[in-house]
Amino acid sequence: MIENRCLNDLQMGEVGVITSLMAQGSIKRRLLDIGLVDDTEVQCILNSPSQDPKAFLIRGAVIALRNEDCQNVLIRKDDVNYGLN
DSSP: OOOEEEEEOOTOOEEEEEEEEEOOOOHHHHHTOOOOOOHHHHEEEEOOTTTTTTTEEEEEEEEEOOHHHHEEETEEEEEEOOOOO
């Protein structure tokens, strides 16, 4: 089963695939520039103690994003996760 959700819904070790960006203007440009484009696989690799920001593995780079920015990124989360143990 496939479900759509926001990037900030990913828990540590979960993997999702970007389906769209809801941001506009300079925020959208920033997200695109760091590799958040459609069909890109993203893995949540670290949560801060307060859950904000979170670190994600995106195209081989580790990127930290605030929840405010993550809410603008829609993902598809598949049943299969390639989590870190």
